[in-house]
Amino acid sequence: MGVINDNISRRKFLSSSFMALGLGFGLGMFGLRFLQFLSPKTKTDRFEEILVGSISDISDSDATVMEIAGSKIVLLKTDTGLVAFSRKCTDLGCLVSWDKAKEQFICPCHQGIYDRNGKNIAGPPPRPLDRFQVVQKGENVYVKVKTA
Amino acid sequence: METLIEQTAEKSLKDKIIDLIQKEVPDYMNNFFYCMGATPLILFLVAAATGILMTFYYIPYPEKAYESVMAITSEIYLGWFIRGLHKVSITMMIFTLSLHLVRVFVTRAYKTHGELKWLIGTMLFFTTLAMGFTGYSLVYDQVSYWGMTVVMNMAEEMPLFGPPLAYLLRGGAEVSELTLLRLYDLHTKLLPVLLILLIGGHIIAITVLGFAKVEGSEGKHLFYPEHAMKVGLVAIGLLILMINLVMIFPPTIGQMANPSEVASNVAPPWYFSAVYKWITIAPRQPALFALLFFSAIFVLYPYIDRFLTERGFNMGRINIVLGTVAVAIFSMLTIWNVLF
Known part of the structure; x- marks a missing residue:
């Protein structure tokens, strides 16, 4: 391909450049606004302590699965006391389930395995299971979760 | 004279349309x-x-x-x-x-x-x-x-x-x-x-x-x-x-x-089986990085070919080997995922 017009004046070059710049700026602005429209507002995180039961109700050896305010939780008595694990696999977000016989949390999506303390011991998970804060007031057990 | 120009213009348009298909x-x-x-x-x-x-x-x-x-x-x-x-x-x-x-x-x-x-x-x-x-x-x-x-x-x-x-x-x-x-x-x-x-x-x-x-x-x-x-x-x-x-x-x-x-x-449909198996067996970050890297090589391959050809590599043979290896790995991962 040859050069179509190689002797444009400086004035013409500058005005074309400004035109291109303006057009780019305008289209970019549009694009940005469109993307903003497509991004839903993030809600401010609010944490609340929610009663999950009395300490004597919670099984000593088995895990208790529950869903509180959208958070999927599994309660288990570990070596360091009662822990509320998030069921969300730290790998790619599937849900782990408790294998009572093996005493392990298993994620079926990509065979991630965690031990009874939530530590990642096999498969792709990069870190231990996330935990929610557990608050014990007398007999009652509360779990601090994010509420919308 | 004018009609002649019109005729040629009309004809060339018709020809252009035919040329598009023919x-x-x-x-x-x-x-x-x-x-x-x-x-x-x-x-x-x-x-x-x-x-x-x-x-x-x-x-x-x-x-x-x-x-x-x-x-x-x-x-x-x-x-x-x-x-x-x-x-x-x-x-x-x-x-x-x-x-x-x-x-x-x-x-x-x-x-x-x-x-x-x-x-x-x-x-x-x-x-x-x-x-x-x-x-x-x-x-x-x-x-x-x-x-x-x-x-x-x-x-x-x-x-x-x-x-x-x-x-x-x-x-x-x-x-x-x-x-x-x-x-x-x-x-x-x-x-x-x-x-x-x-x-x-x-x-x-x-x-x-x-x-x-x-x-x-x-x-x-x-x-x-x-x-x-x-x-x-x-x-x-x-x-x-x-x-x-x-x-x-x-x-x-x-x-x-x-x-x-x-x-x-x-398990996903067969065409994602190989990728699925790959991310299951390999550690997370390297696995994803490898996928991105492979995609980049795949898209830019003609340029890589030209670069290597200029340096005297026999790309005809290299491509046959690479193609065979890629198909073999893909099939292997797919079959592995389907069977186990």
Whole structure:
């Protein structure tokens, strides 16, 4: 391909450049606004302590699965006391389930395995299971979760 | 004098229109392995037609989505057939697209007449895979739900543009009803438009730049009627094959998506099996990085070829080895995933 017009004046070059710049700026602005429209507002995180039961109700050896305010939780008595694990696999977000016989949390999506303390011991998970804060007031057990 | 100019102008316009269709195609296109580009195009037309039909019944809202797919599959007259054709045509489209790709790669057809054809072709391949992913998400069974969860989180792991992309696709920090609607919009509006533009671009690039040169084949024949008839024959063959495949393997549907329990088997369709197996066996970050790296090499391959050829490598042989290794690894991972 040859050069179509190689002797444009400086004035013409500058005005074309400004035109291109303006057009780019305008289209970019549009694009940005469109993307903003497509991004839903993030809600401010609010944490609340929610009663999950009395300490004597919670099984000593088995895990208790529950869903509180959208958070999927599994309660288990570990070596360091009662822990509320998030069921969300730290790998790619599937849900782990408790294998009572093996005493392990298993994620079926990509065979991630965690031990009874939530530590990642096999498969792709990069870190231990996330935990929610557990608050014990007398007999009652509360779990601090994010509420919308 | 004026009338003469008018006549030539009119004639040239008519000629131009004829020239658009009437091209000479090289004789090597008589060999089926050299004309597999038209096959995915035919299959795409079937997928588009059946897809449009299904939008008349599908409802893109959780639960409703599953119910409507269920209704299409088992209640609506010939619904199973339409859905079956849609599924089979996409599966075959991805398969024949891969064959076309391997052929172009092994014969180094991306080399002659510019890299544009290859670049558009690779984009077409990725867009088709995206259609596959968004499509099976719409069924809203367990595989759909956990598939989208996993894919969105994979997107999030990508450096730089990963997190905003994942946020945009999901419509928030978690998979929700917005996610399904977004995937539906992508599958039925944005991606088809992109796909049609890319197909158009691919064909225009071939018409403008010309067919690849194959050594030892100099002869040419006309697109119409010789080649068009052959494409028609392939189309008829494909239709018969597809109808039979739908009859033998009618479409199925898994259990409804359950956000609070993962099914024991959430294996994706066969064309994602290899990637699925790969991310299961390899550590997370290196696995995803390897996928990105492989995709980049794949897209930029014509330039890598030119770079190495200039340094005296025998790329013909290297491509055959690379192609064989890639196909072998893909097949191995797929079979491994299906069997174990």
